[in-house]
Amino acid sequence: MSGIAPSAARGATLGAARARALARDGGGGDASARFFPTRRPRLSGRRAVRVRAADTPVVPKRKGERVKIDPNAVLQVPAKNIRNFSIIAHIDHGKSTLADTLISRTGTVADRDMEAQLLDSMDIERERGITIKLNSARMNYTARNGETYVLNLIDTPGHVDFSYEVSRSLAACEGALLVVDASQGVEAQTVANVYLALENDLEIIPVLNKIDLPGAEPERVCREIEDVLGLDTSQAVQASAKANIGMEDILEQIVELVPPPPDTADQPLRALIFDSYFDSYRGVVCVFRVVDGTISVGDQVKLMNTGAPATVDEVGIMRPNKVPVTTLSAGEVGYFIGNIKSVADARVGDTITSAKKPAKEPLEGYAEATPMVYCGLFPTDSDRYDDLREALGKLQINDAALCYEPEQSSAMGFGFRCGFLGLLHMEIVQERLEREYNLDLITTAPSVVYKVYMNDAEQTCVDCANPASLPDAGKRDRIEEPYVNLELITPADYVGSLMELSTQRRGEFIDMTYLSEGRTCLKYEIPLGEVVTDFFDELKSRSKGYASMEYSFLEYRKNDMVRLDVMINGEPAEPLACIVHKDKAYAMGRGLVDKLKELIPRQMFRIPIQAAIGAKIIASTSISAMRKDVLAKCYGGDISRKKKLLKKQAAGKKRMKQFGKVEVPQEAFMAVLKVDQNAPN
Numbered sequence: 272m273s274g275i276a277p278s279a280a281r282g283a284t285l286g287a288a289r290a291r292a293l294a295r296d297g298g299g300g301d302a303s304a305r306f307f308p309t310r311r312p313r314l315s316g317r318r319a320v321r322v323r324a325a326d327t328p329v330v331p332k333r334k335g336e337r338v339k340i341d342p343n344a345v346l347q348v349p350a351k352n353i354r355n356f357s358i359i360a361h362i363d364h365g366k367s368t369l370a371d372t373l374i375s376r377t378g379t380v381a382d383r384d385m386e387a388q389l390l391d392s393m394d395i396e397r398e399r400g401i402t403i404k405l406n407s408a409r410m411n412y413t414a415r416n417g418e419t420y421v422l423n424l425i426d427t428p429g430h431v432d433f434s435y436e437v438s439r440s441l442a443a444c445e446g447a448l449l450v451v452d453a454s455q456g457v458e459a460q461t462v463a464n465v466y467l468a469l470e471n472d473l474e475i476i477p478v479l480n481k482i483d484l485p486g487a488e489p490e491r492v493c494r495e496i497e498d499v500l501g502l503d504t505s506q507a508v509q510a511s512a513k514a515n516i517g518m519e520d521i522l523e524q525i526v527e528l529v530p531p532p533p534d535t536a537d538q539p540l541r542a543l544i545f546d547s548y549f550d551s552y553r554g555v556v557c558v559f560r561v562v563d564g565t566i567s568v569g570d571q572v573k574l575m576n577t578g579a580p581a582t583v584d585e586v587g588i589m590r591p592n593k594v595p596v597t598t599l600s601a602g603e604v605g606y607f608i609g610n611i612k613s614v615a616d617a618r619v620g621d622t623i624t625s626a627k628k629p630a631k632e633p634l635e636g637y638a639e640a641t642p643m644v645y646c647g648l649f650p651t652d653s654d655r656y657d658d659l660r661e662a663l664g665k666l667q668i669n670d671a672a673l674c675y676e677p678e679q680s681s682a683m684g685f686g687f688r689c690g691f692l693g694l695l696h697m698e699i700v701q702e703r704l705e706r707e708y709n710l711d712l713i714t715t716a717p718s719v720v721y722k723v724y725m726n727d728a729e730q731t732c733v734d735c736a737n738p739a740s741l742p743d744a745g746k747r748d749r750i751e752e753p754y755v756n757l758e759l760i761t762p763a764d765y766v767g768s769l770m771e772l773s774t775q776r777r778g779e780f781i782d783m784t785y786l787s788e789g790r791t792c793l794k795y796e797i798p799l800g801e802v803v804t805d806f807f808d809e810l811k812s813r814s815k816g817y818a819s820m821e822y823s824f825l826e827y828r829k830n831d832m833v834r835l836d837v838m839i840n841g842e843p844a845e846p847l848a849c850i851v852h853k854d855k856a857y858a859m860g861r862g863l864v865d866k867l868k869e870l871i872p873r874q875m876f877r878i879p880i881q882a883a884i885g886a887k888i889i890a891s892t893s894i895s896a897m898r899k900d901v902l903a904k905c906y907g908g909d910i911s912r913k914k915k916l917l918k919k920q921a922a923g924k925k926r927m928k929q930f931g932k933v934e935v936p937q938e939a940f941m942a943v944l945k946v947d948q949n950a951p952n
């Protein structure tokens with residue numbers, strides 16, 4: 272155990288944070304980091320934008336224009352009075368509540384229209400109480416210095432699966448509110464999000480939220496922020512988003528500390544699309560940040576990477592509902608709706624420019640998100656394959672991290688193999704497809720991508736995300752599986768239990784550091800396949816919800832992996848196959864057949880369930896037949912009559928077995944996630 276004293280930790284962690292940010296930058300910065308120059312150009316005195324006095328109504332310029340513009344809704348200010356900021360935090364530390372309170376405090380939404388989680392517009396977000404998609408809102412605020420500012424707020428998700436959304440919103444901002452729960456302190460995603468903000472060269476404003484709670488310890492949490500993140504907390508705001516405490520201080524700090532966007536309205540239009548979605552009534556809606564120039568209703572524009580042309584039918588701002596305006600200038604955040612033909616034309620990360628006077632270079636887009644987990648998605652009704660393809664296409668424009676390709680399986684028919692950032696992402700996509708596109712789906716067990724090296728000289732390495740398509744043992748040389756760097760932050764009481772969990776999941780211990788009184792950071796190198804199953808649930812249950820985790824891809828490593836096949840009623844059930852480590856194969860096989868026995872309903876015939884590695888059966892069980900009481904009507908009478916009835920029943924069952932098809936419920940496909948692989952054989 273290599274504990275280090277807090278003061279030493281401060282230097283070490285701060286150094287590490289910067290070093291990591293720089294290393295990721297690779298000198299030139301990564302895609303999102305390069306979006307803004309490291310040093311922001313100073314504001315020049317000359318301003319090319321026509322500046323309207325505060326609260327001057329914006330009037331449509333063209334005759335016959337269809338756009339309805341509310342003259343009271345839009346305040347135009349010079350670029351020096353615009354502030355673009357994100358809210359970043361660990362999950363449940365209060366980002367959405369803070370966003371709601373700021374929106375209400377600035378009078379952006381009338382009190383009677385206020386509802387909790389205003390920015391979480393999807394039903395799933397409200398039901399689960401989590402943010403999945405980034406969302407933005409434009410607020411007006413008259414500061415203590417008497418000037419009126421436009422504040423563009425971008426709320427971001429906190430769960431590890433959605434960090435890609437965070438990096439996108441940060442690229443559209445100059446500052447970030449770092450919300451930390453004053454009763455909990457720095458957690459794994461707090462650290463990860465601060466690194467992202469540092470990479471984007473943002474001004475970070477620490478906010479200690481939930482100080483209304485009796486367990487709040489703002490001083491301890493301030494020390495932790497300084498020690499672990501190396502941020503200055505002398506001006507940190509102590510706030511409660513729920514009890515409406517400290518909101519004005521936060522707004523003042525945003526105005527004071529977040530730099531205004533550079534005023535480049537006189538340059539050719541360049542606007543970065545950071546979100547886009549398909550609206551069934553309006554078509555493709557692109558949400559963007561204008562970096563240079565201006566965009567107005569009626570403009571002819573084009574998307575620089577796809578080359579797709581469009582006429583701007585409507586341009587507007589989010590308050591947080593869409594409010595049309597006539598023009599948006601450099602530094603502003605808004606949306607546009609045009610006649611974009613295909614959803615694939617409006618990809619997130621693309622640059623909008625003017626068709627007549629195009630910019631020379633597009634803006635640096637975003638690095639492609641790399642899916643971590645794959646699974647098969649099949650419509651229960653095979654006629655709906657085309658609907659599923661269309662729905663995935665529309666969802667992908669809103670969810671850049673989702674990827675898919677067609678797949679065919681003898682058991683399941685036609686479907687798609689889809690890639691996700693994690694299990695929660697996978698669950699959400701399935702739920703959105705079912706709700707928003709009215710589809711009924713079957714999801715197969717998730718799998719990571721293995722690299723399979725072959726004996727064949729021509730095709731040396733294949734990526735395998737579908738266990739059923741793993742080449743036979745005789746043809747392959749070795750299998751490599753992805754490893755991740757895993758970071759756990761936990762109260763000291765649970766260190767032992769979490770170390771045991773990580774070791775059981777084949778983790779290799781790397782380091783342990785003490786963050787502050789009673790809190791510890793554990794580092795492991797661990798196979799991704801072990802983390803994406805039920806690791807997070809297990810972590811939460813072992814630490815009574817207090818530990819948090821974060822992981823990032825490390826490398827591929829050779830391991831002794833085998834394919835575990837499952838046979839139901841003598842037929843291989845391809846969608847249930849999985850790739851496991853050889854040492855765990857027996858426990859997994861046993862657990863899987865037992866779990867399937869629980870989940871598959873009894874039928875009129877006996878169903879054998881077997882697990883096998885190659886030709887070798889390693890575990891088997893069976894579901895006994897449901898017996899119809901054929902003797903019910905046979906009161907008393909001769910025994911030979913009963914025997915005759917039972918014999919007839921047996922003959923009928925045999926026929927059913929021959930033709931019968933076992934109905935496997937959706938939960939059975941996920942059984943592999945629920946197996947305790949460490950149970951004794």
Ligand SMILES: Nc1nc2c(ncn2[C@@H]2O[C@H](COP(=O)(O)OP(=O)(O)OP(=O)(O)O)[C@@H](O)[C@H]2O)c(=O)[nH]1
Nearest residue numbers: 362363364365366367368401402429481511512513
């Ligand atoms: N007591 C107290 N509770 C708060 C405060 N702020 C937020 N909460 C509660 O904390 C919980 C999580 O708040 P959210 O705003 O949904 O947290 P979040 O960070 O947006 O969560 P994700 O979007 O899922 O990452 C909710 O139950 C809130 O009511 C606060 O200042 N005081």
